[in-house]
Amino acid sequence: AEEFPGIPSTSPASAVTSTASVTTLSNGLTVVSENASLTSTIALTFPGAGSSSETASEAGAALANKYMSLKSGSGLSSAVILRSMENDGATPFTSASRTSATVGFTAAKDKAVRLIPLLATTSTMEKWDMREAQASAKTEAAAAESSAQTVLSESVYSAAYGAQSGMGKSYYSASATKSAIQSFRERTYVLNGAVLSATGIEDHESFVKAVEVGFSESVVGEAAASASSPFLGGETRVHAPSTGFAHLALAFEGPKSSALANVIKQCISLSSEGVEGFADTGIVGVYGGAAPSDAAATVDALIASITSAPVAEFVERAKALAKAEAIFALDGDSKAVAEAMTSSVMESGAFSSAGVAAAYDAITVADVTAAFQSMAKSNPAMAAVGDLSSTPYQGSISGKFG
Secondary structure, three states, rough: OOOOOOOOOOOOOOOOOOOEEEEOOOOOOOEEEEEOOEEEEEEEEEEOOOOHHHHHOOOOOOHHHHHHOOOOOOOOOOOHHHHHHHHHOOOOEEEEOOOOOOEEEEEOOOHHHHHHHHOOEEEEOHHHHHHHHHHHHHHHHHHOOOOHHHHHHHHHHHHHHHOOOOOOOOOOOOOOOOHHHHHHHHHHHOOOEEEEEEEOOHHHEEEEEEEEEHHHOOOOOOOOOOOOOOOOOOEEEEOHHHOEEEEEEEEEEEEHHHHHHHHHHHHHHHHHHOEEEEEOOOOOEEEEEOOHHHHHHHHHHHHHHHHHOOOHHHHHHHHHHHHHHHHHHHOOOOHHHHHHHHHHHHHHHHOOHHHHHHHOOOHHHHHHHHHHHHHHOOOOEEEEEEEEOOOOHHHHHHHHOO
């Protein structure tokens, strides 16, 4: 019998253990779902639709195509697509980067499956949609150019891979023509090799069948080859004296394991005050900022954070921090869970919450030490943005590595 009839229980329901399932369809689309999220996020990621896959004549097409998703196509206008999402309370999103592009939505669990066909539309490249996408791309590129941190991030890749390489050229190009936008989308926004991640799905098999029907008329295409550029190590400097500040970064080729890269990032941040580790696609590194007169000392601190052998105590603490960060992401909103699922499937072909934790538990002090030794022996990429009047050049510090 109820202790207090008619009054809601103050004892929370037991948490549902997340179970993930992965299926690869005959068209090359990989579908991964989990069943514990309270809302559903459906995210369709195209691994070959990042700027690193652009040809010489397609510069800026990845950025522009971010704004062509959920536009007119397959007999539906942009207005109808967005209104359908809005009527079901869904929140659409699109993103793109150097290595991939994603389109998706977050909605109530009972509305998600019927909205899937809206992700499967094949753009008809209407002139007004193209003009709007080009304008949006220019606005985003201009905002990026005015941000010192974004310019530094772009400079890191330029220094690491070379400014003309796929990974080194800027993602924030606003020069894409309409023909370039179309050719890039037709070649890279295809099902073969793509990953569809879905949260809050209670019946994986039924969901897969719904996906097969919803995507039955989508372009299958050819799976995009993984875009790669050799890590060179070099320097990119953007001198802007009026900033009165120097933003500095050293970057190195990262390990294949994202878990190990995240532990390295935390180790660097723990190594010294005033420096911060970072890890991104293919690279790990260290950042620091200083007044122009202190730039040389800051560069010395960046170097020391890499060349000093990591202390076992710091490694264990870094493992705990990196693992906690990854686990917290899985306990976050459904969009964050979908992103983690996509990253895991693209890296290893599988996903499980237990697997995420196990990846960090398996990292040893020896693994981290070996990674730092490898960085200390390599030629670093150096990026510097701001007042660089007292900032040493990469050539003057490269002798401290190798």
